[in-house]
Amino acid sequence: MVMRPEPWGEALDAPHGVRGRHGEVPHLLVPAPGGVPFTQAMAQELATQPWLAFACGRYEGIDERVIEHAETVMPVTVVSLGDYVLNGGEVAVLAIVEAIARLVPGVIGNADSLVEESHEDGLLEYPMFTKPPLWRGYGIPDVLLSGHHGQIARWRRDERLRRTALRRPDMIAAAGPIRPGRSGPRGAR
Ligand SMILES: C[S@@+](CC[C@H](N)C(=O)[O-])C[C@H]1O[C@@H](n2cnc3c(N)ncnc32)[C@H](O)[C@@H]1O
Structure with a gap:
């Protein structure tokens, strides 16, 4: 069972979903076991970006055309947490967000510990x-x-x-x- 493109397209088009007041768009991260490996270097780069959005799949994943269309509108990275298969992208995104957020200045009290x-x-x-x-x-x-x-x-x-x-x-x-x-x-x- 593959997630259909229509609801994903509408969600990504939503004016207050992934469009800022002045038309800004986020960097969209799509968790998938077939994505590029998520690394500390990627976390560092993403921690500098003003806005991230996440598209968590379930079942067999999201219809590929959603990603192809999103790539025409915003930066998109399909990212894997590791060489194993989870049931859904939510747990992967929790880990990704935690790795990124702790690198944002001020989140960890003592920056030296990083x-x-x-x-x-x-x-x-x-x-x-x-x-x-x-x-x-x-x-x-x-x-x-x-x-x-x-x-x-x-x-x-x-x-x-x-x-x-x-x-x-x-x-x-x-x-x-x-x-x-x-x-x-x-x-x-
Ligand atoms: C059962 S998986 C789909 C696996 C997909 N059919 C494949 O073989 O590549 C369902 C969802 O879990 C998430 N997921 C599973 N494994 C993951 C991983 N290693 N890293 C990131 N997300 C993962 C993704 O959001 C994926 O769309």
Whole structure:
């Protein structure tokens, strides 16, 4: 069962639906397992855009002509959350909106916390620890308690590389060779 084009066309034509007061249009995101993979880089780009709209499909998806027509009116990206099939686009859009919204200035109180996160520069984040220093017999790496900022930075960089190589070798391969003067893929610090 495929969603028919007429109601989708009317929804996308609606003057107060996806047309601004001065004729502005949003960037339309259409979640679909056959879309381009949603990435942190895409989230960063979309976080700079003034207006996004989402067209969530159900059943086998939306009649392709809806997307073809929408592309003549507004930017459209068909986007996949991953290589699996959900029942509907709503859950995908929740995840996409959350990934984008947290990059909009002011949404996260401490902007510094966005800088070293997984996928920001092609590596995963290093392991995290907090108090207490001993929990159920598990300690924290000594270097993190040393107060030595240089050694802590070095440990974090090594752990990012180790974790990425272990869990996401595809990301290491995609990063390419280490460039002279840089300490890791794409200048990871
Ligand atoms: C059952 S799926 C349709 C699958 C489609 N027939 C195909 O094989 O590509 C129904 C809806 O769920 C959403 N959906 C399913 N998997 C998704 C994914 N990996 N990423 C984004 N949206 C997805 C889309 O909105 C899609 O229109």
